[in-house]
Amino acid sequence: MMDDAAIRAALSQIDVVMVETTHSGNLGAAARAMKNMGLSRLVLVNPKASIDDEAIARASRAEDILHHARIVPTLNEALASANLVVGTSARSRHIPWPLLSPRELGGRVATALPAGNRIALVFGRESNGLSNEELQLCHLHVHIPTDADYSSLNVAQAIQLLCYEMRLAVTDASPDNQPAWGVEWDYPLATHEQLDGMLQHLQQTLVDIDFLDPNTPKQLMTRMRRLFQRAAPDQMEINILRGMLAQINKRLPPRAD
Numbered sequence: 001m002m003d004d005a006a007i008r009a010a011l012s013q014i015d016v017v018m019v020e021t022t023h024s025g026n027l028g029a030a031a032r033a034m035k036n037m038g039l040s041r042l043v044l045v046n047p048k049a050s051i052d053d054e055a056i057a058r059a060s061r062a063e064d065i066l067h068h069a070r071i072v073p074t075l076n077e078a079l080a081s082a083n084l085v086v087g088t089s090a091r092s093r094h095i096p097w098p099l100l101s102p103r104e105l106g107g108r109v110a111t112a113l114p115a116g117n118r119i120a121l122v123f124g125r126e127s128n129g130l131s132n133e134e135l136q137l138c139h140l141h142v143h144i145p146t147d148a149d150y151s152s153l154n155v156a157q158a159i160q161l162l163c164y165e166m167r168l169a170v171t172d173a174s175p176d177n178q179p180a181w182g183v184e185w186d187y188p189l190a191t192h193e194q195l196d197g198m199l200q201h202l203q204q205t206l207v208d209i210d211f212l213d214p215n216t217p218k219q220l221m222t223r224m225r226r227l228f229q230r231a232a233p234d235q236m237e238i239n240i241l242r243g244m245l246a247q248i249n250k251r252l253p254p255r256a257d
Helices: 004-011 024-037 053-059 063-067 075-079 102-115 155-172 192-208 220-231 235-251
Strands: 014-019 041-045 070-072 084-088 119-123 140-142
Touching (some): 004 155, 014 024, 014 075, 014 155, 024 041, 024 155, 041 075, 053 063, 070 075, 075 119, 075 192, 084 102, 102 119, 102 155, 119 155, 192 220
Parallel strands (some): 014 041, 014 119, 084 119, 084 140
16 A cells, blocks of 8 residues: 555646636635645636635635646646546547546556656536537546436536545555556657647648648548547657658658749
8 A cells, every 4th residue: 555645646647627617616626625635736727717715715725736726828738748638528429539437547547657647637617518629639538427317517526526536546556556558668658749749740741642631621630639549659659650750741742832
């Protein structure tokens, strides 16, 4: 069993990301939920609420998490250094995405953390959650099962549930647990920023070779994103792919203006 210091160190690799939160009380309640379970890294994306007296009161002595929260204008900026991004979703999507329960997510996180990977848990707006475009930035989606007759879950409650599962996954992890691939991996997983850069490079290359029509892209790049996020490439693999794309770009004839 890990001691408290080791548990806190492992959980410090997890960011709780709240997108455009509108109620300051939810900020405070989220901070309290995090501190209860030993998480400390809160990221606020374009918050509509401020850290006011209500937020401090609802935090109930967890205001240090609020005062140290990182505030960023976009979700892409919030996720830039994350190796595994998990979005909370209550709705089915037109294009299926890998979907886990909170307990299943805990198992994935327990194998990702020992390798030094950073995890981002992304929570959407109180009114309508995360958009399709935001969910597509996530490797996995997690769905919290609720009673069919009353499925509405407050964002701070959702954060409490997932933070509990993260703590449970860390405290129950055996030191003999094998990593996700059964062996020690040689390179860390690509960050969101690195993967996103490769996908932008790929998209431009597909346009340049006339495989992708930018005027009618349909769902091609969404499906390519899903493919690469599901594959979870490491940083060396991303560099190889970028090198291949760069070589293709060099071989293309110049386009007429």
